[in-house]
Amino acid sequence: MSAEHEFAGSRFLGKKNNRNKLNITDSSFIVASVEAGNTTTKCILTSTDLKTGMTEVIGKHVRLTRDIQKPAETSEIFGKTIGGTELTKETLAELIRDTIHRALSEKNLTADDVHFVVRSTGVTAQTGEQLEMIILALAQGCLLAGFPPRKMTGYLSLNNMPDQLKPYSYLEQVYFDGAVAGVRPPAGPGEGIVSNEMEGELALAGIxxxxxxxxxxxxxxxxxxxxxxxxxxxxxxxxxxxxxxxxxxxxxxxxxxxxxxxxxxxxxxxxxxxxxxxxxxxxxxxxxxxxxxxxxxxxxxxxxxxxxxxxxxxxxxxxxxxxxxxxxxxxxxxxxxxxxxxxxxxxxxxxxxxxxxxxxxxxxxxxxxxxxxxxxxxxxxxxxxxxxxxxxxxxxxxxxxxxxxxxxxxxxxxxxxxxxxxxxxxxxxxEDGLARGAAVMARCMNSLGCPNNPIGGRRGGKCIMKERQEFQNMK
CATH class of the missing domain: 3.30.420 (Nucleotidyltransferase; domain 5)
Structure with a gap:
């Protein structure tokens, strides 16, 4: 690749896929990225070809977070968005459920077609308790939308993984140890350093x-x-x-x-x-x-x-x-x-x-x-x-x-x-950096690597799987 073409710097990458017919094959890994944000709540569907490691956005539905139902008088308001929208666990979960349903139905998909769900939030949390309530509402919304808990946690062994994904997983060689796209999270002592840590993690992976x-x-x-x-x-x-x-x-x-x-x-x-x-x-x-x-x-x-x-x-x-x-x-x-x-x-x-x-x-x-x-x-x-x-x-x-x-x-x-x-x-x-990052995180959690097209490691370097094996064996 020539120097002048090494980076498409001014190009706007990752435009959404507008194809009416989804190109889903046996090597496709479908991930739903569900995000509750200050301005919008989204469900973005991505499909990664596990043979090539390339991801496409295949569906999206975006709702204004301020359109959330007004909380009942008996509901506990645990926080607000930056714009002042009041949040309860129940109303946020319902907004997330409806957003997921719309994203799936627009592409004639169901929860059964999705392999994995990654949840994230951009809503500002001033306390750990508020962040915990947002995370619980995200999980509840995904459950209400029909996603079982197993689609929100990584597989611990190859035996538990769907047969379709097994040929592309390296769980027997390397396990998920917290690193996403070849980057370890900060090892801060005690409480979290900042509440939007996961957003930054997904953005980096998606970019x-x-x-x-x-x-x-x-x-x-x-x-x-x-x-x-x-x-x-x-x-x-x-x-x-x-x-x-x-x-x-x-x-x-x-x-x-x-x-x-x-x-x-x-x-x-x-x-x-x-x-x-x-x-x-x-x-x-x-x-x-x-x-x-x-x-x-x-x-x-x-x-x-x-x-x-x-x-x-x-x-x-x-x-x-x-x-x-x-x-x-x-x-x-x-x-x-x-x-x-x-x-x-x-x-x-x-x-x-x-x-x-x-x-x-x-x-x-x-x-x-x-x-x-x-x-x-x-x-x-x-x-x-x-x-x-x-x-x-x-x-x-x-x-x-x-x-x-x-x-x-x-x-x-x-x-x-x-x-x-x-x-x-x-x-x-x-565009859609977080959703693309969710697809990468889902692959990392299940060791669905693509050694011939790696995301982790140094620029210009090779796949780091062997280095990861040595590192994990030293623990």
Missing amino acids: KEAGKHSGADIRNPCVAIDMGTTLSGRIADSSGPYAKTVANFCGYAGAAVDALIQKIDPDKKSAYELIGSENETTGLLDEIFKEIEKTKNEIMKSVRIMKIPDGLTCFGPFAVNAKAANEAGLALFGCDIGENGSDIEKLSEIGKAIYEAGGMSAVSALADEIMSEISVSLIDCIKKEGLLRDEAIIGMTGRAGTTGKKKELTIEKLKQRNIIADPEKKLIFT
């Missing part, structure tokens, strides 16, 4: 898989940044056989631009609803663009992007354990709006003013400018902290980092500011 569709080798070392409503992601080094997680991301992402529309349409809670996934910003007058640039600079004064110092217990919408992160040798990088969201209201006033000056196109353009600035500032921050290696590839996923003009603006700004050489070759953007 690695998506890169394969361009012929790019996005293995370790690498960086994954998930710009959903909240920020997540991780940085992996080049250790072997498994890379170490050396940093996590947390804080605000899409919630920053969601704030812009709060006083434009009180019935909408996110830019996802009002602007849509692809922003239209053509036809704006020069004076409006000048006002957008001025407003962007004003907003960025409220945005704090930094390595989170020891001693903090909260950053943005997240409870964090910076002390435990430091003890584990893990850096935490975050994005806050003011101090723990104190300037969100200020952004709402600014959004209303821009809308009155230039309409929704101006708000869309401002959203693209803000989020590209945040993306660039995060990359610059990790570089200044010495955690961005020259050979590392940066993958981005999530609506607040990939939609509209954000991709082009991010690359342009990195180039103009000389933060990264040849950013077109070093950045990968992908």
Whole structure:
């Protein structure tokens, strides 16, 4: 592969598969990724060809989390989304059930057709109890949708595995020891370091898989940044056989631009609803663009992007354990709006003013400018902290980092500011990173490897199965 084609950096990878007829064969591994987020609740269906290791998105259904049923007076409200939607275990489970049913029925599939289910959440949890309730609601929703518990846990032996999958499993050679896509999770003592750890894990795995569709080798070392409503992601080094997680991301992402529309349409809670996934910003007058640039600079004064110092217990919408992160040798990088969201209201006033000056196109353009600035500032921050290696590839996923003009603006700004050489070759953007990561996690949990097309290991290196065997035998 020639150098100029080594990375499809500006290409938007992982577009959903729109085929009406699903190409499901005996080597297909079907995974349902179920995510309860602050803005949306999703069920995304993927099919991995276990002969090639390539994954395709074959179905998707997305619901607004705020459309959840109002809790009964007798129900216990255990938490809220960033937008203020109240959550109970029962109503969240029902929303998840309905979302799964719709995703399956749209593709004429049933729960029996799915081999494995991976659950994740982007809903901000301020306490361990809240996170536990979200996890329980996810599990209950999957059970209500018809998935038995065995489809949510890894097989412990080849004997327990469906006959169809046995030829592709290496459970007798290596077992699942917690590493996903060749990266070990941080070994923080005691309580968790940040509640969105699994989101970052899935995003990294999914970005690695998506890169394969361009012929790019996005293995370790690498960086994954998930710009959903909240920020997540991780940085992996080049250790072997498994890379170490050396940093996590947390804080605000899409919630920053969601704030812009709060006083434009009180019935909408996110830019996802009002602007849509692809922003239209053509036809704006020069004076409006000048006002957008001025407003962007004003907003960025409220945005704090930094390595989170020891001693903090909260950053943005997240409870964090910076002390435990430091003890584990893990850096935490975050994005806050003011101090723990104190300037969100200020952004709402600014959004209303821009809308009155230039309409929704101006708000869309401002959203693209803000989020590209945040993306660039995060990359610059990790570089200044010495955690961005020259050979590392940066993958981005999530609506607040990939939609509209954000991709082009991010690359342009990195180039103009000389933060990264040849950013077109070093950045990968992908849709549905978490869902793709769920497919990878499901394979890892069941040792469904593809040695001729590995995801784990170092860039340019071979499959690490032999190294894993030696590592596991030393335990």
